[in-house]
Amino acid sequence: MIENIKTVSDLNFKNKIALVRVDFNVPVNNQSYKIIDDTRILYSIPTIQKIISDSGKVVLMSHFGRPKGKYSKIYSLRFIISYLSKKLKIPIKFSETCIGKAVEKKISELKNGEILLLENIRFYKEEEEGNENFAFKLSKLGDIYVNDAFGVSHRSHASISIVPKFFGEKKCIGFLMKKEIQSLKKVLEKGRAPITILLGGAKISSKIAIIENMINLVDYLLIGGAMSYPFIKAQGGKVGNSLVDEYNDLKVLKKIIEQYKKQKKTKILFPKDVIIADSFKNYAQTKIVSIHSIPDGWMGLDIGPTSIKNFCEIINYSRTILWNGPLGVFEFQNFSSGTTSIAKSIVKSTEHGAFSLVGGGDTIAALKIKKYENKISYLSTGGGAMLESLKNKMLPGIKAIIS
Structure with missing residues (x-):
């Protein structure tokens, strides 16, 4: 920075x-x-x-x-x-x-x-x-x-x-x-370990470079929401009718997984189980299955209880946390528990002294539903700008000031 x-x-x-x-x-x-x-x-x-x-x-x-x-x-x-x-x-x-x-x-x-x-x-x-x-x-x-x-x-x-x-x-x-730059610095340069970055939402294409840049820099990279399905697909899993971003280059995702296996610092975790539905509705028929075996005609709309437990355990002892992107279709009450549980866990860690940075319109909206927005260390005003910064890129708006 x-x-x-x-x-x-x-x-x-x-x-x-x-x-x-x-x-x-x-x-x-x-x-x-x-x-x-x-x-x-x-x-x-x-x-x-x-x-x-x-x-x-x-x-x-x-x-x-x-x-x-x-x-x-x-x-x-x-x-x-x-x-x-x-x-x-x-x-x-x-x-x-x-x-x-x-x-x-x-x-x-x-x-x-x-x-x-x-x-x-x-x-x-x-x-x-x-x-x-x-x-x-x-x-x-x-x-x-x-x-x-x-x-x-x-x-x-x-x-x-x-x-x-x-x-x-x-x-x-x-x-x-100034606050935005300092907050990103607290994560990327001065973050207290363990450092955890949680990425959710649907658009994997905008976050590939972030994942590549964070490997070997942070302790935990938690990937959930619709972002996780292309990775599961790249590993040979079946994702049924789950939302898969337009990003279809599975070779790149396989390369990231191989890159991850070769290093020792960063642990990448995907959900193990998901709540699936037979239609994109709040009151759809649901069941909990392994994320690697979602049947055709069914779609993953939230992370499952085992995944919530795993993710929250890591967040609970993290000292630096950055979160961008919900873990499921939180707008539907029946598929909001993953996102809500993660939010609650980040609030708890923040209360115990962790530094938390949250950005992205949907993510902040999810926090506000539970009135958690004032219990986070810093709410970023720019989801896209925050993501670009995580790619280790100097933003045009900053470059223009220093040049």
């Missing part, structure tokens, strides 16, 4: 305009636009408050949803204004545009301690294209650039990786980004 990266603490924002990239892409109720999970916004507030307390001016850039480069009322960021005003206890100004004379005029009228929120930056197709000219126009809006949007820092988008180029030394990261 990065040493000595410049943060907002290292700069004085007095009489300066801070152009701050935040991630306000939060889940909302489709009808009322009530915010369902405000974690990302809450985590960004200390950065905004620091700039204001310095007597600086704040211009906030964010995206919301996937409007595909066109204006769409349903993706407007206007709904954030009242929420943010309440949290910061000051009025928030709003600009319907992100570039051009109208927004430049609004910024020129800003007083110290005032905040201007720009409309959804993804209303411009140039944002996702990483367009240099668009980035230059955005850079004219501020004196200092601040990246506090970890959740999208793995994207090579204009506001993330191109805009900082135009600020020279006058760029830094916010407190949210």
Whole structure:
């Protein structure tokens, strides 16, 4: 990870305009636009408050949803204004545009301690294209650039990786980004043994490089959820109609298994038993079978009791834990016990002094069902960005700050 990266603490924002990239892409109720999970916004507030307390001016850039480069009322960021005003206890100004004379005029009228929120930056197709000219126009809006949007820092988008180029030394990261980097460091560089990484969910393709990178680095790699089925298939097991990601290169999975057998440090564990169902429904007919012998017409929807016991035993004596991806279809009550048991076990370990880092929308949603979210050491605001970091890659958003 990065040493000595410049943060907002290292700069004085007095009489300066801070152009701050935040991630306000939060889940909302489709009808009322009530915010369902405000974690990302809450985590960004200390950065905004620091700039204001310095007597600086704040211009906030964010995206919301996937409007595909066109204006769409349903993706407007206007709904954030009242929420943010309440949290910061000051009025928030709003600009319907992100570039051009109208927004430049609004910024020129800003007083110290005032905040201007720009409309959804993804209303411009140039944002996702990483367009240099668009980035230059955005850079004219501020004196200092601040990246506090970890959740999208793995994207090579204009506001993330191109805009900082135009600020020279006058760029830094916010407190949210700093916490994310420090938390990953606690796992990857300074983790107390035993270190356990638990990977679940469906997408194995996005996690292959992580598994390869973690072998011989961590003590335990627990692989569950739909991620486990391609591995079982690669070992000659029968997975029935279980969800198998589009990743079909079983040779690569076999190679990982061989690589694992040759080293002595990391123990990789897959579920031994699974709860299978005859259809993808909460009240489907179920039975518990070996993960290696799921009959045709049946699908694995949760890890079984033996697997829960095995995984929880390891978590219970781990001192460093990272978790991304549920262990089953936790949205269905009858297939939620694997994910819930793991969450409970991580909470218990955290209470006994372990460091726990949890990321990914579904994983955090599973924690929140049981109100465990405040019992974890750190909740990451970026599932994809966290996963990219675990591949030992420098995120474009971080690279742009230090280069």
